[in-house]
Structures are given as C-alpha cells and as structure tokens.
Amino acid sequence: MNIAILGGTGPQGQGLALRFARAGVQVTIGSRDAVRAAEVAAVLNDTWRDVIARPIRGTDNVAAANAAERFVLLAVPMTAHDDTLRTIAASLPGKILIDVVVPLASGNPCAVRMPPEGSATEAAQALLGDTIPVVGALHNVSARVLNDLTHRINCDVLIAGNSLQAKTEVMPLLRRLEVEVYDAGPAQSARCIEAITPILIHLNMSKHVPFTHAGIRVWAPGT
Numbered sequence: 001m002n003i004a005i006l007g008g009t010g011p012q013g014q015g016l017a018l019r020f021a022r023a024g025v026q027v028t029i030g031s032r033d034a035v036r037a038a039e040v041a042a043v044l045n046d047t048w049r050d051v052i053a054r055p056i057r058g059t060d061n062v063a064a065a066n067a068a069e070r071f072v073l074l075a076v077p078m079t080a081h082d083d084t085l086r087t088i089a090a091s092l093p094g095k096i097l098i099d100v101v102v103p104l105a106s107g108n109p110c111a112v113r114m115p116p117e118g119s120a121t122e123a124a125q126a127l128l129g130d131t132i133p134v135v136g137a138l139h140n141v142s143a144r145v146l147n148d149l150t151h152r153i154n155c156d157v158l159i160a161g162n163s164l165q166a167k168t169e170v171m172p173l174l175r176r177l178e179v180e181v182y183d184a185g186p187a188q189s190a191r192c193i194e195a196i197t198p199i200l201i202h203l204n205m206s207k208h209v210p211f212t213h214a215g216i217r218v219w220a221p222g223t
C-alpha cells in the first residue's frame with residue numbers, strides 16, 4: 001500500500017510518515033518543494049533505518065498524491081488547506097482524502113477559527129465534491145507523540161466523514177498505528193473533534209497539570 005502525506009515535511013506529517021513506514025506502509029511525503037521533501041525523507045530514513053520497514057519517499061505534493069493508491073493525508077496549516085486541495089484535486093478521483101488539519105486561530109494555538117463550512121473536514125468535502133470522500137482524523141494526536149517511536153501513541157483516534165464506505169477503509173489503515181479508532185459520525189462531527197484540540201493544547205501547556213502532549217481516550221466500561 002502506498003499512501004501520500006501532503007505537508008509531510010512538518011512535524012505532524014513526519015511523525016505520521018515514521019509510524020506508517022514502521023508499520024510497513026509505503027509512504028510518500030509531499031511538499032511544495034520536491035527537493036525539500038526528498039531531503040526530509042532521507043533524514044528520516046537515515047535516522048530511523050533500524051525501525052523503518054519501507055523507506056519513505058519524498059516529492060512534490062501533486063506527485064505524492066498521484067503516487068498514492070487509495071489514501072492521501074493532508075497535514076498542512078489551515079491557511080494552506082484549500083489552496084493545497086485545489087492543487088491536488090485532479091489527482092484525487094478514486095482516492096480518499098484523510099484530513100488532519102485543525103483550524104487553529106492565527107497566533108493562538110489555544111483557540112480555533114472554524115471555516116464557514118463548520119470544520120476543515122467539511123470545507124474539504126465541499127471543495128472536492130461528493131465523489132471524493134473526505135475523512136477527518138488524527139486531529140487530537142500530538143506530533144511530539146507521533147515522533148517519539150519509543151512509546152505507543154497515548155490516545156484514541158476519532159474519525160468523521162459522510163461516507164461510511166470511506167471510513168470503513170480508513171479505520172484499518174489507522175489501526176496500523178496501533179491505536180483504537182472510533183467512527184464519531186458524519187463530517188459535521190469534525191467540528192467537535194477539531195475544536196477540542198486547542199483545549200488539549202491549553203491543558204498540555206498548563207502549569208497546573210503534570211503532563212504534556214496528552215490526548216483523548218474513550219474509556220469503555222470494564223477497560
């Protein structure tokens with residue numbers, strides 16, 4: 001399986017690339033600059049050569065999206081969300097977009113500024129149209145956690161999207177990260193999932209709690 005991570009040169013994309021590559025998934029990270037993506041991929045492959053099962057590749061965002069068989073992850077800042085999608089939209093028919101973007105307020109990571117559509121996930125679905133399914137996911141997982149391969153991911157993953165078929169395909173992919181994945185409902189649910197991220201950031205920054213980089217966990221009875 002070959003997946004693309006657009007904006008994969010950033011901390012969130014790199015952490016996801018590492019975790020998927022360790023799980024045996026062929027990852028291509030995308031960037032606005034193919035050379036930068038190749039350089040980042042080379043550093044990751046060199047640093048983690050003992051644990052990565054399949055070397056990470058790096059190229060520009062369009063080529064990365066073209067290389068993906070079925071799943072394209074979007075991990076750019078909200079300010080670049082719509083423009084990046086327009087750039088790669090022609091590469092997406094037949095694929096599923098997994099939107100990781102949190103619409104954080106400019107200059108304040110403890111607040112959100114949701115787009116008119118309601119959430120980044122809904123904005124992506126509106127921009128791409130109904131024939132390209134969008135699944136929002138991984139919003140509450142810290143990049144620091146993802147990049148620390150000495151520990152398991154410390155939280156669950158809530159996903160949201162309007163296509164049950166797409167969510168059914170995305171869940172086993174995400175479970176390769178060794179996390180529990182829960183279907184939180186239609187794309188509209190992403191409003192809550194994305195918006196809780198700044199609350200986590202606020203808690204994690206607080207001097208009144210003895211932790212950083214905590215996440216969300218669904219605590220089922222008896223577990």
Ligand SMILES: NC(=O)c1ccc[n+]([C@@H]2O[C@H](COP(=O)([O-])OP(=O)(O)OC[C@H]3O[C@@H](n4cnc5c(N)ncnc54)[C@H](OP(=O)(O)O)[C@@H]3O)[C@@H](O)[C@H]2O)c1
Nearest residue numbers: 007009010011012031032075076077080101102139142143
């Ligand atoms: N960091 C976290 O802990 C975390 C946790 C959960 C969710 N997220 C979400 O994941 C996404 C990525 O997070 P991040 O911390 O990795 O972000 P980032 O470092 O700010 O950006 C990721 C990549 O996006 C590209 N990019 C930046 N500005 C751009 C622009 N104006 N136009 C096009 N591309 C641009 C850059 O790649 P190139 O320059 O190589 O193109 C950059 O390396 C964000 O939406 C964030 O809300 C992050």
